[in-house]
Amino acid sequence: MSVKKLGLKQRYAHMTRGLDWETTYQPMDKVFPYDSFEGIKIKDWSAWEDPFRLTMDSYWKFQAEKERKLYAVIDAFAQNNGQTGITDGRYANVLKLFLTGISPEEYQAHRGFAFAGRHLRGVGPRVAAQMQSLDELRHIQTQIHTISHYNKYFDGIGEFPHMHDRVWYLSVPKSFFDDARSAGPFEFMIAIGFAFEYVLTNLLFVPFMSGAAYNGDMSTVTFGFSAQSDESRHMTLGIEVIKFLLEQHPDNLPIVQKWVDKWFWRGHRVLGLVAMMMDYMLPKPVMSWKEAWQIYYTEAGGALFQDLARYGLRPPKYADIATAEAEHISHQNWAIFYQYTHAAAFHTWAPDAKHMDWLSEKYPNTFDKYYRPRWEMWNQMAKEGKRFYNMALPQLCQCCQIPMGYTEPGDPTTICFRSSQYKGETYHFCSDGCKDIFDAEPEKFVQSWLPVHQIFQGNCGGATIPDVLNYYRLANGADNMDYVGSPDEKLWNEWQADKLKTAV
């Protein structure tokens, strides 16, 4: 009897799941202690369909090739002083936000996928998660190396890990990932693998990478292109995970649905930072947040959830609210940073007349009606030497940790406040979405390290703003305040003047 040669699929199975065995000297439940408490039921791990078939030898080969090319560009960028070729000095603030707010989450993803890559009982997902863990390490390290050159010239970049652990608005992305990292392996996979890497990823990376392309930042663009093939693997893993969980047992549906609702809303809140970046921070804007939301959430997400409907899964709760908020969120967020510019590690500015016209065009329903009058007033005040600062510490949402500045759905003139009672204490929220998340896991969310509370409790270096800025390692007068008048602006203007001289 002759045995048949293996097909690609079986060959890959031998290279991965074939390596595993059922332990007998130690109970499997002790080897995998974390994969049962969440209530997810897996009848048959072998039904897992590998989302991609990549053996380590090919992985090393592809990734090494990509790294060689990427670092050649990073080196050339530094050598040619590429930082002088960006559209405007203001653009550097996008990179500050990215390195302090996003890159540390790449690291969290790296460690989180190592957790999933060790503790999921199925070998297929474990191998895929390990590769993603490696990829995510790649992302933080290449982002550090890409932005390192900007750090040599621009302020607000050099203390990114220190700031990430401390600065008030950075607790928004940090708490998001801390939440996922402190969940079990299945919730982590739905939170990061599915909701973040599949549903919302284009709303994060496309804005930053196209923003870089439009604004002459060739090294960041190259990083973006280079990470694309990693991201497409991550997306296939995320979608496979959710389908697999839903196929395995009907009892999984309500658990997965709850996670989809939670992580959609949490992700939406974090992406509000991207929204303001797109609409206000790019000297040369790419598209509006509203347009991006339409393409990448309403259309792409709509098709996705239509596809998942056959498992009984419905679109995330409050997706309609999030879509309605796309008209407002960037304006409200940038207004928060404008008011608290003294406590931000990047520069702010009010939009000029030309930029406001662009916003009017992009937001015909809301900008002129609600937001233009405020910017015009603040511009006027600044002209009169009375630039508006808000010196009162804001109340933060217990869940997303953003200052309570968002408005009621359907009423953009009233601030939205929600609250819940838990063990005799009152907790405050920015929205129904955030309140729901708290109500489902109050014992988790009462723990939130809320930056403003921490300041009041004396855990952030002291009670005055200089004390707190010190604690943040935020260089007062350099890292913070308006772009106009900043050392960044001074340097940028020198470069421009120098360029003119050289041209003559």
Added chain:
Amino acid sequence: MTIQIKTLDMEPKRQTFGHVARRIGEGKSATRYQEATLDVQATTNFHYKPLYEPEYWTYDPRKTRVVMEDWYKPLDPRQYYYATYNISRATMNQAVERSFTFAEERGLAEKMSADARKQVETFLLPLRHLHWGANMNMTEITQRGYGTAVTAPAIFSSGDHLGMAQIVSRIGLLLDGQTGVSLDMAKEVWVNDPAWQGVRKLIEDSLVERDWFQLFVIQTLAINGVVFDLIYKMGDAGWKDAQLTIAMLTVFMTDWRADESRWSDAVIRTVAAESEENRALISQWAATWIGAAVEAARPLAAAFLTDNGAAAEAAGEATVARARALGLTL
């Protein structure tokens, strides 16, 4: 004629990130390794205790009993960050590709004696499972460890073990004409053959170790030193007439072992040198687990090399000597 290239005079405001400068000295330029590694992991102001282990934070130095004033002391002498790691492995893998091509072209698998083939099937192919267990351990160290200096190279090592498990699998496929029959047989051997049960128990015991630095010692010192070295380094005679073929097909493992031990030895040496408490603890772990590894490997060596377990003893002695050279007291 000389060409004058006019460039802007670019005096940088700073050479590197603040946290890197505080470690290497103000005004110095940093290496890519340093910028990619130092202080990258979060250390404070965490939000929520893990649902699965509320006694610790996600990143928590108390997940091992050894204590370091600074977990960025145990650095990687290879200075790997993602790019240099992958470039190094892609280069190492070129030799693997050449070896497999050569072995296929010359029909080396068919030329093996039945005796040699049996040895490879019984004593080399089951190692793919040990590599898989090692992969799990290094992944556990990545997720559970403290400080990027140790955890980043740990995920590299985890990738290495998966890669080596796959190279061993390819050797099986070369032998069985790409049918997978030899791999199924090797799994049988791994799970049931008495010669392997000590080693299987050893790795299963390591899989439930919660102290991540103890796990580091178990895997990189004891298991790599005793079991992997027994097969890859001291097993030449066991392959009979296939000695050269196997040496060629496992060239990656030889390169890897030299490369990885530069790192893992440096980590153990540095952490042991931190304090007498650390030294005592690590020495005790090393003694226990090297001893357990020798016990586990003895029947394997006896069956593989018909040497009554002498090679396992020798591998154990070499590992003890290595441990002593790292400052451990055994």
